[in-house]
Amino acid sequence: MILRLAIEARRAAASKLKLVGSAGAGRWLSTAVDGSGSLEGKIALITGGASGLGKATAHEFIQEGASVVLADINSQLGLQTAEELGPHAHFIHCDVAVEDSVAGAVDAAVARHGRLDVMFNSAGVAGSLSGTSEMASLDLGQFDSVMRVNVRGTLAGIKHATRVMAPACSGSILCMGSISGLMGGLGSYPYSASKLAIAGVVRTAAAELARHGVRVNCISPHAIATPMVVRQFAEMLGGADEATVASIVAGLGQLKGATCEAVDVARAAVYLASDDAKYVSGHNLVVDGGFTTYKYMDLPFPTPQE
Numbered sequence: 001m002i003l004r005l006a007i008e009a010r011r012a013a014a015s016k017l018k019l020v021g022s023a024g025a026g027r028w029l030s031t032a033v034d035g036s037g038s039l040e041g042k043i044a045l046i047t048g049g050a051s052g053l054g055k056a057t058a059h060e061f062i063q064e065g066a067s068v069v070l071a072d073i074n075s076q077l078g079l080q081t082a083e084e085l086g087p088h089a090h091f092i093h094c095d096v097a098v099e100d101s102v103a104g105a106v107d108a109a110v111a112r113h114g115r116l117d118v119m120f121n122s123a124g125v126a127g128s129l130s131g132t133s134e135m136a137s138l139d140l141g142q143f144d145s146v147m148r149v150n151v152r153g154t155l156a157g158i159k160h161a162t163r164v165m166a167p168a169c170s171g172s173i174l175c176m177g178s179i180s181g182l183m184g185g186l187g188s189y190p191y192s193a194s195k196l197a198i199a200g201v202v203r204t205a206a207a208e209l210a211r212h213g214v215r216v217n218c219i220s221p222h223a224i225a226t227p228m229v230v231r232q233f234a235e236m237l238g239g240a241d242e243a244t245v246a247s248i249v250a251g252l253g254q255l256k257g258a259t260c261e262a263v264d265v266a267r268a269a270v271y272l273a274s275d276d277a278k279y280v281s282g283h284n285l286v287v288d289g290g291f292t293t294y295k296y297m298d299l300p301f302p303t304p305q306e
């Protein structure tokens with residue numbers, strides 16, 4: 001009986017879903033459209049919201065009933081994205097590497113909407129591959145510039161979101177990690193170290209902020225062909241175009257029958273931002289189809305699928 005009810009509930013929920021469109025990083029626009037969203041009335045600030053995973057998340061948040069402030073260093077793209085996303089999206093220029101700029105974005109969100117419920121620190125850079133992949137010739141200047149945006153920028157986001165969320169004794173802070181922060185060999189030294197640091201910062205902040213009723217979580221996605229990844233693969237492969245990179249990246253996953261898309265990250269963010277996750281904090285939600293959970297031994301036995 002319970003199983004039947006669950007199936008019917010799922011069917012009813014599925015009938016409210018609507019595929020709205022697609023983007024370079026795959027299908028990303030699907031969700032409830034009837035005012036019954038899981039983020040109804042919430043106010044979210046998304047750094048790096050002009051593009052890629054931040055943009056896809058902004059769209060899903062809005063579909064779930066939230067109002068979103070996109071904070072990005074790219075004003076031209078940010079304004080274009082806000083217009084594309086409609087009246088529940090607003091753009092503000094922000095460089096996460098500059099603390100006052102992050103503080104200003106948080107203050108602008110509060111001035112506009114009266115409070116802040118969700119802060120998603122998604123802004124990030126991959127940095128150059130040159131001088132960052134071999135220890136003996138590591139360019140520490142490159143290391144500093146990636147850490148400044150990815151780690152310091154995330155810390156500034158947590159700090160200033162806390163400033164307004166802790167007095168309200170409520171809020172959900174999300175930070176963007178990566179599978180490169182979970183396993184060696186997947187990214188350059190600066191990028192991997194930055195993403196490992198972000199997962200660590202999330203744990204330490206969750207420990208303190210629990211006392212203030214604020215949840216802090218991390219999302220660690222597999223590779224997805226966003227503009228950042230397309231640029232990086234083009235550098236690696238000597239100018240591959242978006243379609244080529246998308247097909248290479250799609251082939252990197254291990255989960256049969258599915259590829260990692262921006263919408264998968266956006267839906268993970270919706271869950272962590274929503275009251276469905278009201279008791280989830282300090283967690284690193286890995287969106288990788290199981291990729292980082294195993295490694296087969298190189299034994300002369302048939303692999304399980306043979």
Ligand SMILES: NC(=O)c1ccc[n+]([C@@H]2O[C@H](COP(=O)([O-])OP(=O)(O)OC[C@H]3O[C@@H](n4cnc5c(N)ncnc54)[C@H](O)[C@@H]3O)[C@@H](O)[C@H]2O)c1
Binds near residue numbers: 047052053149178
């Ligand atoms: N695409 C992937 O495969 C993947 C996988 C794991 C993690 N990530 C992470 O996801 C996040 C988003 O990346 P994406 O793939 O959507 O790339 P993207 O390039 O499409 O988006 C990144 C956004 O961050 C903005 N940004 C960069 N520096 C900034 C700064 N100093 N201040 C404010 N905004 C800034 C950019 O303008 C851009 O809009 C990053 O933290 C990235 O490391 C991406």
